[in-house]
Amino acid sequence: MKSLVETLKESYSATPALKANFKDFVAVLEDVNRRRAEAGEAPVSAEELRDAFREINPQTRFEPQFKLNDRTFEAVRTIYTVELPALSDAERAEAHERVKEILERRMAPTTDGYYALATLGEALRADGFDSRAYGGRGVKQLLIDAFPEDAAEAEYDEAHSPHHFIRLDSLEPYGEPAPTRDERVARVAGRPHDIDIVDLRRRFEFILTSTVPAPDGWYELVKITPALKARGFDFRAMGFYKLKDLLKALYGTALEIEERGDAEHPNKKFMRLPDDDQLHLLPTELAADRRESDDETWAPARTPAVRPQPRQAADGHVKTALEKLLDFAFFPAPAGRNGLDLALGHLAATARPERWYYGRMDPGTYPLLKNFLTITFERLQYEDSIGANDPRYEPKILVEGRFATFNTGLCDPYSEPIYALFKQNERLSDSRPWTFMAFVGSRAMGQYDMTGKFGARLPQAAHYYNSTAELSFDVRRDITVPNLDHYIDHCNRLPFDFLRYFGPQNFNYDRPRTRDFYEELAEAIKNDPMVLARMRTQIEGAIDDAKGMLRWNYRRAIPIYYPKAKAISLLLPLMLGNATKPNVALVMSLTPSGDYVATTIYTLGMAYAGARLLCGPENDWLKIGDVFGPIF
Numbered sequence: 001m002k003s004l005v006e007t008l009k010e011s012y013s014a015t016p017a018l019k020a021n022f023k024d025f026v027a028v029l030e031d032v033n034r035r036r037a038e039a040g041e042a043p044v045s046a047e048e049l050r051d052a053f054r055e056i057n058p059q060t061r062f063e064p065q066f067k068l069n070d071r072t073f074e075a076v077r078t079i080y081t082v083e084l085p086a087l088s089d090a091e092r093a094e095a096h097e098r099v100k101e102i103l104e105r106r107m108a109p110t111t112d113g114y115y116a117l118a119t120l121g122e123a124l125r126a127d128g129f130d131s132r133a134y135g136g137r138g139v140k141q142l143l144i145d146a147f148p149e150d151a152a153e154a155e156y157d158e159a160h161s162p163h164h165f166i167r168l169d170s171l172e173p174y175g176e177p178a179p180t181r182d183e184r185v186a187r188v189a190g191r192p193h194d195i196d197i198v199d200l201r202r203r204f205e206f207i208l209t210s211t212v213p214a215p216d217g218w219y220e221l222v223k224i225t226p227a228l229k230a231r232g233f234d235f236r237a238m239g240f241y242k243l244k245d246l247l248k249a250l251y252g253t254a255l256e257i258e259e260r261g262d263a264e265h266p267n268k269k270f271m272r273l274p275d276d277d278q279l280h281l282l283p284t285e286l287a288a289d290r291r292e293s294d295d296e297t298w299a300p301a302r303t304p305a306v307r308p309q310p311r312q313a314a315d316g317h318v319k320t321a322l323e324k325l326l327d328f329a330f331f332p333a334p335a336g337r338n339g340l341d342l343a344l345g346h347l348a349a350t351a352r353p354e355r356w357y358y359g360r361m362d363p364g365t366y367p368l369l370k371n372f373l374t375i376t377f378e379r380l381q382y383e384d385s386i387g388a389n390d391p392r393y394e395p396k397i398l399v400e401g402r403f404a405t406f407n408t409g410l411c412d413p414y415s416e417p418i419y420a421l422f423k424q425n426e427r428l429s430d431s432r433p434w435t436f437m438a439f440v441g442s443r444a445m446g447q448y449d450m451t452g453k454f455g456a457r458l459p460q461a462a463h464y465y466n467s468t469a470e471l472s473f474d475v476r477r478d479i480t481v482p483n484l485d486h487y488i489d490h491c492n493r494l495p496f497d498f499l500r501y502f503g504p505q506n507f508n509y510d511r512p513r514t515r516d517f518y519e520e521l522a523e524a525i526k527n528d529p530m531v532l533a534r535m536r537t538q539i540e541g542a543i544d545d546a547k548g549m550l551r552w553n554y555r556r557a558i559p560i561y562y563p564k565a566k567a568i569s570l571l572l573p574l575m576l577g578n579a580t581k582p583n584v585a586l587v588m589s590l591t592p593s594g595d596y597v598a599t600t601i602y603t604l605g606m607a608y609a610g611a612r613l614l615c616g617p618e619n620d621w622l623k624i625g626d627v628f629g630p631i632f
Contacts, residue, residue: 004044004052007035025049087134087145095134095146102127104171114165122334143168195238197286201250205273207231218258218270222445226452236401247271254281268445321378321563322370328377329422329434339436344369347439350418351410355624358605368624371609373420375563376409379462379613382566398459404434405454407461409613416441419450419458464561464614470568470590471614473557479547479572479588481598484536488525492518493603495584498577502535504528542574543586543598557588558622560610562599565589568614569599571607573621582621 033043102124109115121139131142150168211227212219225243240246247255254274331339344366348356356369380396387393397406402424410418418441422434440448450458500509504524525531550556562569569589573582585607588596608622
């Protein structure tokens with residue numbers, strides 16, 4: 001009869017030798033009891049399983065339970081390992097062919113022949129390939145076993161830490177090569193020769209003990225950096241790249257850091273100051289970790305990168321809001337995926353539930369949310385440019401050191417504002433100065449701690465108007481329609497049934513509705529005086545009916561932000577043809593004389609997108625369920 005320890009080793013035979021190896025404890029318990037049931041043995045309890053773990057390795061620890069996606073987990077941390085079972089020839093050949101087929105189809109290496117393991121593994125997983133099915137191997141180990149000659153040249157690139165790169169020369173990838181890795185030296189913190197480590201430790205401990213609460217003597221790491229910053233203790237200016245670099249320099253081998261999470265945040269890290277019997281372990285001088293150089297003058301190795309100039313627009317081309325956002329930041333994504341679309345999915349999941357698409361089917365690309373975010377960013381850039389010379393103005397796109405953020409204008413289910421967080425783009429060949437990190441709330445902790453990075457005053461949302469009077473229709477004012485031919489030129493925004501019924505009878509309406517289709521239809525309408533007069537009469541009649549309804553209920557006019565004019569306009573619902581409910585919207589702008597002028601016409605999709613920038617429109621004629629997207 002097998003002992004519990006032997007059964008446990010079988011169940012955990014593929015444990016890698018890592019100091020931070022987390023597994024689902026419940027899954028291990030179930031697997032062990034399944035094996036014991038097959039052998040006709042009684043199941044064991046969770047406590048018996050914990051004792052067996054400790055018998056194998058006394059250093060094994062068990063993290064508290066926490067919930068994720070309605071599942072309860074308990075993590076076990078251990079550092080023992082068992083040798084991986086060897087791959088058979090059939091398994092090796094199968095893995096080789098499967099990996100080769102996926103990578104040749106999905107991604108290409110850099111121009112110098114290297115694959116980044118992070119994106120390579122993501123490409124395999126996206127195609128349903130599980131490296132763990134081969135004896136519990138990770139992606140790197142499986143590549144070494146399946147491509148022994150190629151993987152012999154695998155390298156660990158310190159300059160691009162923590163990325164692994166690997167060569168697979170036997171592959172013939174499809175598509176253009178990926179960008180070459182930047183040539184740069186590894187980041188090493190340079191520090192001055194004359195730094196007094198004892199005095200530095202005394203200053204650090206004074207700030208720590210007087211400002212950071214620690215009832216049990218353990219200090220939470222995420223609270224230390226803001227406390228130091230508030231007291232003017234800038235460890236980065238001293239040449240320490242991270243807080244942990246400073247702690248190691250101050251305490252050496254006496255440094256104690258533990259993960260002591262709770263149910264809500266299971267991976268919180270804490271540190272404790274050394275006891276009196278450890279004082280002899282404290283360093284008395286700074287360790288020599290600078291690179292040797294003939295120049296003895298000290299300068300920090302990590303100098304801030306100069307932001308590259310944004311790409312210039314082509315002659316006669318005005319950059320769209322989307323182009324401005326993509327010029328501002330790089331949105332990372334695995335091979336074959338769109339980084340901005342992935343970010344939008346994250347934002348949709350973080351914000352209050354809302355429908356972010358037109359029509360009946362969800363395309364999965366969040367078109368309404370993309371319009372909302374890009375126009376919001378463009379407005380924030382515009383506000384910052386206007387307020388740049390005002391010393392009292394607080395920037396809407398806030399930059400603090402290596403991080404940048406802006407308020408998305410959305411909120412989470414708890415009514416907390418959501419911010420877009422970016423870090424400095426370290427790819428020096430990239431013209432975009434920032435890399436997207438996440439959409440986070442003001443209460444986020446850990447690496448997304450907003451107050452720790454930007455202080456207590458976070459940026460405000462975009463503002464589109466100066467007075468709430470701009471948001472309402474003044475029934476005392478008149479509405480003029482200066483040029484109906486403009487609506488004919490934009491007939492792609494008119495309902496198709498209306499165009500077909502009142503348009504030229506000899507026009508071919510059954511061919512694909514492309515841009516050329518509508519340009520030719522507009523020309524055919526203007527070349528037929530009777531058709532043009534008939535359509536003008538229909539549009540004028542619809543506008544007169546809408547004016548009459550507006551006199552009775554001024555709330556039918558919905559405010560929108562008009563990006564082209566950087567101003568507020570109002571939407572007036574129109575019913576063209578035989579429609580029984582609005583099927584198009586008239587855009588009205590207030591003139592200096594005080595009257596309204598009808599500037600253009602919108603589809604209901606365009607109308608909803610413009611109104612959503614100000615707030616979620618709640619009106620009897622503009623509802624997302626009845627809206628279809630713009631044609632162009």
